[in-house]
Every structure is written in C-alpha cells, then in structure tokens.
Amino acid sequence: xxxxxxxxxxxxxAILATARALLDACASPRxxxxxxxxxxxxxxxxxxxxxxxxxxxxxPTSPLVxxxxxxxxGTRAAEGHIGxxxxxxxxxxxxxxxxxxCVELLKQVFRCRYxxxxxxxxxxxxxxxxxAFAEPxxxxxxxAQPFGGHSSNRPNGPAGVRGLRIVDIPxxxxxxxxxxxxxxxxxxxxxPKLVVLGLSMTLFPYPVRxxxxxxxxxxxxxxxxxxxxxxxxxxxxxxxxxAEGAAVLTGSAGKTFSGPQSGMLLWNDPELTRPLTDTVFxxxxxxxxxxxxxxxxxxxxxxxxFGEPYMARIVANAQALxxxxxxxxxxxxxxxxxxTRTQQVIADVRTFGGGLAVAQRLAEANLITNxxxxxxxxxxDWDRPSGLRMGTIEVTRLGMGPTEMAQIADWMARxxxxxxxxxxxxxxxxxxxxxxxxxYYTFEEGLPPASNExx
Ligand SMILES: *Cc1c(COP(=O)(O)O)cnc(C)c1O
Numbered sequence: 001x002x003x004x005x006x007x008x009x010x011x012x013x014a015i016l017a018t019a020r021a022l023l024d025a026c027a028s029p030r031x032x033x034x035x036x037x038x039x040x041x042x043x044x045x046x047x048x049x050x051x052x053x054x055x056x057x058x059x060p061t062s063p064l065v066x067x068x069x070x071x072x073x074g075t076r077a078a079e080g081h082i083g084x085x086x087x088x089x090x091x092x093x094x095x096x097x098x099x100x101x102c103v104e105l106l107k108q109v110f111r112c113r114y115x116x117x118x119x120x121x122x123x124x125x126x127x128x129x130x131x132a133f134a135e136p137x138x139x140x141x142x143x144a145q146p147f148g149g150h151s152s153n154r155p156n157g158p159a160g161v162r163g164l165r166i167v168d169i170p171x172x173x174x175x176x177x178x179x180x181x182x183x184x185x186x187x188x189x190x191x192p193k194l195v196v197l198g199l200s201m202t203l204f205p206y207p208v209r210x211x212x213x214x215x216x217x218x219x220x221x222x223x224x225x226x227x228x229x230x231x232x233x234x235x236x237x238x239x240x241x242x243a244e245g246a247a248v249l250t251g252s253a254g255k256t257f258s259g260p261q262s263g264m265l266l267w268n269d270p271e272l273t274r275p276l277t278d279t280v281f282x283x284x285x286x287x288x289x290x291x292x293x294x295x296x297x298x299x300x301x302x303x304x305x306f307g308e309p310y311m312a313r314i315v316a317n318a319q320a321l322x323x324x325x326x327x328x329x330x331x332x333x334x335x336x337x338x339x340t341r342t343q344q345v346i347a348d349v350r351t352f353g354g355g356l357a358v359a360q361r362l363a364e365a366n367l368i369t370n371x372x373x374x375x376x377x378x379x380x381d382w383d384r385p386s387g388l389r390m391g392t393i394e395v396t397r398l399g400m401g402p403t404e405m406a407q408i409a410d411w412m413a414r415x416x417x418x419x420x421x422x423x424x425x426x427x428x429x430x431x432x433x434x435x436x437x438x439x440y441y442t443f444e445e446g447l448p449p450a451s452n453e454x455x
Pocket of ligand 1: 057120121122123124149150152198199200201225227228251252253261262263
C-alpha cells in the first residue's frame with residue numbers, strides 16, 4: 001500500500017498515522033472493526049458521562065430519539081416527495097406515514113404552514129435558499145464572521161459558491177445586534193435580494209420586522225438562519241422570525257432543538273414551496289435517511305410537550321452562568337443587557353491566553369467549550385480568536401439549575417484565574433457529573449425534580 005503523503009492530507013497527519021498503526025496491529029478486519037467500536041465507547045465514557053459539555057451547538061437527544069436512529073427503516077431507500085406517485089421506489093407506505101407525521105409535527109411546533117424535513121444539515125438549508133431565491137451575480141446581505149456570522153452565508157460557504165455578491169449587514173459591537181440606522185441607510189443603495197439574519201453567535205434578538213419591511217420595498221426577503229435558535233423559537237423563548245416577517249426560517253435540529261442532527265426549512269408563503277422543495281429534491285438530497293426523519297419527528301413531539309419549560313430553563317441557566325463567570329473575574333459580553341437571551345454565553349478570554357489555549361485547558365479539566373471570534377477580531381484570527389463560547393443545552397437537559405451554574409463558573413475560574421491544575425479540577429468535575437446522568441424534558445423522565453428548580 002502507498003502511504004499517503006502528509007502534505008496532501010487536510011486532516012492532522014499525526015492522528016491519521018496513529019490510526020494506521022492501530023489498524024496495522026490488528027490481526028483481522030474484525031479486530032479493525034473492534035477498534036472503531038472501542039473509540040466510540042471511549043468517547044461515550046468521557047464526553048457522555050464524565051464531562052460537562054458546554055458546546056453551544058450541541059444537544060443530548062432523548063433515549064427514544066437515539067433508539068430510532070438505529071432502526072430498520074434507516075436501511076430503506078426513499079427519495080422524492082411523500083406519496084406513491086412522487087417516489088421512484090415502491091414499498092414506501094409506512095415511510096410515507098413516518099415522513100408525513102414529521103412534516104405535520106414540524107408545522108405544529110413552529111406554528112407555520114410548510115416544513116421540509118429532508119436535509120442532513122442547516123448548511124444545506126441555506127444552500128437551498130440561495131438556489132431557490134437567488135441567481136449568480138445577485139446581491140445579498142449577511143453579517144460578518146467576527147460578529148457571529150456563519151460560513152454558510154459568507155463568501156467561503158454556500159452563498160459564495162452560488163456566486164452571490166455579499167455585502168455586510170452593519171452590526172453594533174456593543175449592543176451585539178444589527179445597527180438598524182446604518183442598515184436603513186445602506187440597504188436601499190444595495191437593494192439585496194436576500195437579507196440573512198441569525199448567527200452562530202446570537203445573544204439578543206434582531207430587528208426582523210423593521211428589516212423585512214424595508215427590504216419589501218424592492219422585493220427583497222429576510223431569511224432567518226435559526227440554526228442555533230430553532231429550539232428557543234419552537235419553545236416560545238426567542239423572537240418568532242416567521243411571525244415577524246421573515247420569509248424562510250432555516251434551522252438545525254441538533255442544536256437547541258435537541259433532536260438528531262438535521263436541517264429544517266420552514267415557511268408560510270405558498271409561492272415559496274415549489275422553488276424550495278424542487279431544490280431539496282432533486283438538487284440536494286436523494287435518499288434522506290428515514291431513521292433520522294423518525295427521530296426528528298419524535299424530537300418535535302418532545303418540543304411540543306416540553307419546549308417551553310426546557311428552553312426557558314436553558315436561557316435562565318445561560319444568564320446565571322454568565323453572571324457567575326463575570327463575578328469571578330472572567331469578562332462576559334452583553335453585561336449591560338443582562339448578558340444573553342439565548343443558550344449562549346460569550347466570554348472575552350484574551351487575558352487568559354485567548355480562545356484556543358483556554359478551550360484546550362478547560363477540556364483538560366473535563367469542561368468542554370469552544371474558541372470563538374469576538375467583534376474586534378479579524379476573520380484572519382480564526383485559528384486564535386479572543387473569545388470563548390459556551391452554551392447551556394446539555395447541562396439543562398441533565399437537570400442542572402443556577403446552583404450548578406455557579407459551581408461550573410467556580411471550576412472555570414480555578415483553572416483560568418487561579419491557575420489550578422486542570423487535572424485536579426477534572427477529577428472533581430467527573431465526580432460531580434456522576435450525579436447527573438439522567439436526561440429530562442423527555443417522555444421517559446418528564447421534568448427535572450423540583451429540588452433542582454430552586455433559583
Ligand atoms: C451551525 C450553523 C449552521 C450549520 O448547521 P448544520 O446543521 O451543522 O449544517 C448554519 N448556520 C448557522 C448560523 C449555524 O450556527
């Protein structure tokens with residue numbers, strides 16, 4: 001076998017070399033498979049049981065949702081739209097039923113008229129929008145990465161590869177939302193076909209209504225990329241973009257929505273249906289993983305049952321974590337506005353070595369976070385940004401409340417401010433985490449016990 005050249009790999013060559021050595025040491029393909037399973041189990045033991053996961057785009061799914069991902073229906077081929085006439089393959093009677101249940105549940109939970117359930121991720125939802133409603137050479141407006149913008153709406157992602165011209169939406173680095181006055185001056189000159197809101201770093205609502213009304217003057221549409229906020233929107237704990245005039249809401253099901261990693265498309269105007277769904281199929285997906293669709297449908301039912309208290313607790317926990325970090329000497333963005341109205345907390349960690357070093361050090365303490373650009377970083381600072389992003393989805397679903405948020409802030413301050421050995425903290429985190437192994441806001445367990453509800 002020819003050894004792949006290290007210089008041609010996008011992946012870390014040292015990690016690939018370790019994997020090759022592991023496989024070379026195996027006596028049979030079965031042992032190779034066992035190595036894969038063992039790595040999955042190591043992750044489950046560490047990330048699944050011993051860590052406090054504070055990644056803002058990550059959510060633990062209920063046992064029921066997770067069990068559906070391994071079901072027989074996931075081995076069946078189904079493409080096209082629901083209904084025998086729309087399918088290439090016969091035998092889809094029950095698959096049609098599963099998919100229709102998913103579509104109708106998504107409409108209920110997002111209080112909208114149309115929904116699409118087939119995309120593997122929200123990245124593709126944004127590509128669907130750019131294919132359905134823009135032509136190469138058209139101009140759109142979106143928010144730059146240092147303010148939280150996502151690559152899917154920027155030159156290096158789907159909007160860029162679709163050949164769209166991208167003008168920045170003016171953003172206020174202090175208020176941490178759109179600078180509406182500057183947008184009102186700029187947008188009529190640019191006349192963007194699409195105005196894209198909804199960011200990977202979202203702390204506060206956006207002036208969706210005002211921007212949609214302005215863009216309507218030249219036939220422009222507001223698209224809300226609610227990848228992060230989909231669950232908060234479903235649970236009524238964030239602005240409702242479709243009700244406020246956005247034409248399309250795109251969302252990830254695996255972030256606050258707490259379902260299987262998937263993309264969702266939601267809209268109300270019947271005129272948008274053909275362009276969007278003709279892009280979903282046959283442009284972006286063929287077989288669309290019906291096991292994932294079934295899991296998405298159940299996650300939507302969980303949101304109907306528990307979305308309101310679950311999402312309210314996520315936001316309350318984020319506010320409690322932010323205040324506790326700030327009180328312990330770790331500066332947090334948005335202080336004058338109450339820190340956050342979402343699941344996210346953004347800290348400025350440049351005095352502690354910057355986002356990359358801080359996130360790595362916290363991971364040694366079994367506290368999982370991510371490095372993040374801050375408004376005064378440049379896009380070129382991507383690898384070594386000034387900020388740290390945290391989210392409270394998983395800790396909330398494990399039943400934690402404000403008391404536990406203060407405890408987490410204590411550990412962070414010990415590692416970052418007091419310079420304690422992260423391995424000592426890791427042992428404490430692991431012992432604490434042993435007491436939090438049950439997922440709530442599920443049909444299996446219902447709401448968390450009242451003892452954790454104290455403020
Ligand atoms: C996470 C994210 C996406 C991509 O979502 P996937 O479901 O992972 O494809 C798109 N847009 C924004 C704003 C995001 O934060």
